[in-house]
Amino acid sequence: MRTDVDIVVVGGGPAGSMAAQFAAREGASVLLLEKDREIGIPVRCAEGISKIGLTSHFEPKPEWITRNIKGLMLYPPSGKKINVSSNQVGYILDRKRFDYDLAQMAAAQGADIQTRAYVHDLVWQNDTVDGVRVRLPSRDLTIRCKIVIGADGVESRVGRWAGIDTRARLKDIETCMQATVSGIDIDPDLIHFFFSQKGAPGGYTWIFPKGEDSANIGLGISGEHARHHSAYEHLKFFLDEQFPHASVLTWVAGAVPCSKPLVELVKNRVMLVGDAAHQVNPLSGGGISAALYAGKIAGMTAGQAVRSKDLSHQRLSQYEKQWREKNEKRMNRYYRLKEFIYTINDDEFERIADSVLKKPTQKRTIVNVFKAALITKPSLIIDMIKVFT
Amino acid sequence: MKQIHHIRDRCDYCGACVSVCPPDAIDLTEHTLTILDTCTLCKNCVIICPLQALEVRDEN
Numbered sequence: 001m002r003t004d005v006d007i008v009v010v011g012g013g014p015a016g017s018m019a020a021q022f023a024a025r026e027g028a029s030v031l032l033l034e035k036d037r038e039i040g041i042p043v044r045c046a047e048g049i050s051k052i053g054l055t056s057h058f059e060p061k062p063e064w065i066t067r068n069i070k071g072l073m074l075y076p077p078s079g080k081k082i083n084v085s086s087n088q089v090g091y092i093l094d095r096k097r098f099d100y101d102l103a104q105m106a107a108a109q110g111a112d113i114q115t116r117a118y119v120h121d122l123v124w125q126n127d128t129v130d131g132v133r134v135r136l137p138s139r140d141l142t143i144r145c146k147i148v149i150g151a152d153g154v155e156s157r158v159g160r161w162a163g164i165d166t167r168a169r170l171k172d173i174e175t176c177m178q179a180t181v182s183g184i185d186i187d188p189d190l191i192h193f194f195f196s197q198k199g200a201p202g203g204y205t206w207i208f209p210k211g212e213d214s215a216n217i218g219l220g221i222s223g224e225h226a227r228h229h230s231a232y233e234h235l236k237f238f239l240d241e242q243f244p245h246a247s248v249l250t251w252v253a254g255a256v257p258c259s260k261p262l263v264e265l266v267k268n269r270v271m272l273v274g275d276a277a278h279q280v281n282p283l284s285g286g287g288i289s290a291a292l293y294a295g296k297i298a299g300m301t302a303g304q305a306v307r308s309k310d311l312s313h314q315r316l317s318q319y320e321k322q323w324r325e326k327n328e329k330r331m332n333r334y335y336r337l338k339e340f341i342y343t344i345n346d347d348e349f350e351r352i353a354d355s356v357l358k359k360p361t362q363k364r365t366i367v368n369v370f371k372a373a374l375i376t377k378p379s380l381i382i383d384m385i386k387v388f389t
Numbered sequence: 390m391k392q393i394h395h396i397r398d399r400c401d402y403c404g405a406c407v408s409v410c411p412p413d414a415i416d417l418t419e420h421t422l423t424i425l426d427t428c429t430l431c432k433n434c435v436i437i438c439p440l441q442a443l444e445v446r447d448e449n
Contacts, residue, residue, distance in 0.1 A: 035418055035419055036419045037419060042401075044403060116419070118418045118419075120416070135418075153404060154404055154405070154407075154408045155403075155404025155405075155406075155407035155408055155417055156407075156408075157407065157413060160413050166408075167408075167409070167410075167411055168408050168409055169409075170409055170433055170436060170437060173405065173408055173409055173437055175405050175437050175438070175439045176405075176439060177439045177440075223409060223433075223436060223437045226436050226437060227436050230438065230439055230440060230441045231439035231440075232439055232440050232441070233441075251401075252401065252403075253401035253403040253405065253439035253440050254403045254404075254405065254439070255403060255404060255405030255408055255437065255439070257408065
């Protein structure tokens with residue numbers, strides 16, 4: 001293992017592997033350090049991505065796609081089904097396979113990858129980062145580098161060590177539980193969303209099909225509503241009620257940052273990407289596509305900075321500038337939309353559902369669902385105006 | 390003295406606790422979790438944990 005490189009990437013998820021790949025493409029020497037023993041495992045993800053979110057980065061390989069999704073079904077608290085027409089089709093990925101391939105693509109460009117390598121601190125020289133301290137199974141090691149890219153997920157500490165405040169408020173973290181189940185009867189061509197402040201307060205429950213009779217079934221609840229019942233308890237209740245005979249093949253816990261964008265993404269030669277940078281759609285909790293994009297441009301920026309021997313803050317901040325121009329406004333808008341949706345109580349959800357159900361199926365679009373929400377709860381018009389201004 | 394106690398059999402090492410810890414007092418690897426002595430007992434980690442794997446306990 002090299003102990004002196006241009007760029008260290010911490011974390012081997014999609015953001016980290018993309019950063020490593022694109023930095024290496026620019027000719028930089030790159031070392032990616034992953035704390036777990038294997039890239040892609042465990043899969044802490046519902047695995048859904050919009051078609052455009054994937055195809056804007058790659059020609060998707062067939063083995064990455066577990067399921068093609070053709071539409072969505074919404075369920076108000078009573079469980080009535082609302083089939084919503086959508087041209088936003090998507091995929092359910094095989095994240096294990098996908099992450100593995102992304103890491104291989106980074107390696108193919110010349111990046112070194114090391115698993116079971118836990119980065120536990122940064123090394124400083126004056127006010128800039130000069131390397132990382134890594135704990136391997138056999139020993140502790142110092143790796144010298146010019147730039148650190150923190151792709152260390154929701155549990156990111158790299159940013160904090162660099163002086164970036166990545167702490168999230170309880171209300172801005174969705175605490176999640178997911179079961180991969182088999183032996184269920186659902187429409188496997190749709191993704192299913194259940195809204196109920198009792199069932200998933202400050203969040204929602206999802207069913208993302210993986211096969212004809214299997215799916216990822218999970219939920220996220222806002223941290224501020226997790227005091228009395230945990231995500232696990234909420235999911236157990238949902239499964240017992242909806243799918244009492246399903247076999248659970250995997251349980252996985254997780255957390256998703258659903259906040260406004262961080263104030264800083266680059267500091268002291270440290271760059272943050274993906275969940276570590278809270279680059280997640282705060283309304284849906286989806287973050288794969290955002291991670292691919294951020295990893296790519298952060299990697300390119302870092303690689304080019306090394307090549308041009310300009311490691312100034314201004315140079316590295318080009319990543320942040322580019323990211324904000326494309327995403328900041330939209331993320332803030334989604335954040336306000338999230339706040340607005342979570343003021344809707346279960347009775348109001350029900351009335352919105354009834355109003356939408358009166359429309360013919362082809363007119364049931366997401367926009368019309370929002371229109372129904374406004375008619376049902378006129379006080380929300382003010383909130384909506386805030387969202388779109 | 391009150392301390393945060395980690396229940397290993399429940400923990401999935403997902404990192405939810407780390408994300409809401411104000412003093413950065415949790416060290417998490419693939420299969421270990423350590424509460425550092427900078428912990429201020431704010432209980433954010435206890436609340437956020439999807440599996441109730443963290444509890445406040447009186448340790449003597």
